[in-house]
Amino acid sequence: MRARSPRLLLPLALAGVVLAGCSSPKSQDAGAQTDVGVSDDTITIGALTDLSSPFKAQGLAATQGTELWADEVNAAGGICGRQVELITKDHGYKPESALALYDEIAGDVVGFVQIFGTPTFAAVKERVISDDVVAMPSSLSSTFLDTPQVVIPGATYDIEMINGLSWMLEQGMIAPGDSIGHIYVDSDYGQNAALGVAAYAEEHELNVQSVAVSATDTDMTATIAAMKANGVTAIVLSTSPPAMGSVATQNVEQALGVPLLGSTPTWDTALVSSLTPEQLSHYYRVTSQAPFGYTGSDAAVELASAYQQKYTETPLDAVNFGYAGALAFGAILQQACDDDNLTRSGIVEAAAKVQVDTKGITAPLDFSVPGAPAARSVYVEQADASAAGGLTVVSDGLVEAPEAADYQGPHQK
Incomplete structure (x- = not known):
């Protein structure tokens, strides 16, 4: 990137x-x-x-x-x-x-x-x-x-996901041929993020296990158990903050321990106090806002x-x-x-x-x-309890994957 x-x-x-x-x-x-x-x-x-x-x-x-x-x-x-x-x-x-x-x-x-x-x-x-x-x-x-x-x-949700998955691949968190999970709100929000996940997965031979949820679903226990059984190496999230918090909790409690990549709306500063440092340590967010x-x-x-x-x-x-x-x-x-x-x-x-x-x-x-x-560029951020807003940038400032630069949105002319 x-x-x-x-x-x-x-x-x-x-x-x-x-x-x-x-x-x-x-x-x-x-x-x-x-x-x-x-x-x-x-x-x-x-x-x-x-x-x-x-x-x-x-x-x-x-x-x-x-x-x-x-x-x-x-x-x-x-x-x-x-x-x-x-x-x-x-x-x-x-x-x-x-x-x-x-x-x-x-x-x-x-x-x-x-x-x-x-x-x-x-x-x-x-x-x-x-x-x-x-x-x-x-x-x-x-x-x-x-x-x-x-x-x-x-940056739109599809662009966020392309950039985020590219960064994870660069960091060695995922590799071609891996299975990854995608939990998303079944609305234009999650469906648009899914377009980006699908585009990047096709180009890099990733198998995506998708689970659609509602905006009010907050208990991800069964979903994480199923993804663990299916051997995912990372989970992408396009959910509400409470749902993300449940995923982060179950990721540790069920000893899955895979990296979590969240869309912009998955974060709320309150998660810093409701989750443990270990639970938060697996979470990354991609967003065009600092x-x-x-x-x-x-x-x-x-x-x-x-x-x-x-x-x-x-x-x-x-x-x-x-x-x-x-x-x-x-x-x-x-x-x-x-x-x-x-x-x-x-x-x-x-x-x-x-x-x-x-x-x-x-x-x-x-x-x-x-x-x-x-x-088309984003920050990759990680939870940081010492930061005022609970997040710190872990990428080299704003980054843009070649796949994000080349991506054609659904209505681009």
Whole structure:
């Protein structure tokens, strides 16, 4: 795998992040066209998050990252001469609630900086398309990239798995001909991760034993017993954090002791206190977002400091994801301002012109290729009880496997 260094573009704002689009961003609208969600002095943005399901810790952290971005933008004078206002609603990871809440606020917002969760985004996706609004799902499923309204600020689940398996092969944790397990939530989340696992397994002659579970399944005792009996040498996880915790526990209690590779949503900082060091020692996570307070990025350190000054919750790296996603949303709004078109359709058109370098908070983001993941590099992380967010980077910074660079997503053009 090859390490990637962020490229320097135009300075944007307080955290030192940078963007590319128009060469001289405007601070005022100079007569930009507007419609829904944009007044003379305010840009109103929606967020449908999760504050009450098994994924609630990530939902809260991502929302807090978005709020930090809004604070910084407004303190710096706003976007296009307007202050940013967030309308945030909790859907509890329930598709029917997400749909009702979308309908409740859609008439007041210019777009959605966050729609948390795979099944919840799937529930509102057709509304997003018909309303012609830019929407950022926190779900990283590349199956959603079939329409220009959807902007995903990170490496998708299939890309994560390809990079992670490549890293494991390099480290000698797996070898061609091995049997590996894949436990995944039976939704677009897990199914998209399974695309990456299957693509890498086919190229490297791995036998994949797949088990689909629900988002609320948390007891993996029988599943791990079956995988042990089948002789797996590693287990890939695209589950909730509680399910990952059960796998980590049974991996040790049943004396299996194989490495565990998790998708982005498998981690919650609370696992540091609920699992033993031995149980955690087998777990690795692949994600395009840096750990909270990652010392390899000055911008991530500054963001962590800002978070700790405002919030008291135990930090998660989803703060970085929420901040970087909002940063990308802001860059899209700025591009639309530069284009003199802050209408919903103008913002959708602007999205395809934007690249964002978050200086290591996440992988560099490029939204200019239709249907393609915005990022193809990841961090490989391991649990670390001494770290603020419970994770530390064990790869050589951001890494990108050749197989990930060459991979064609389901809707890539």
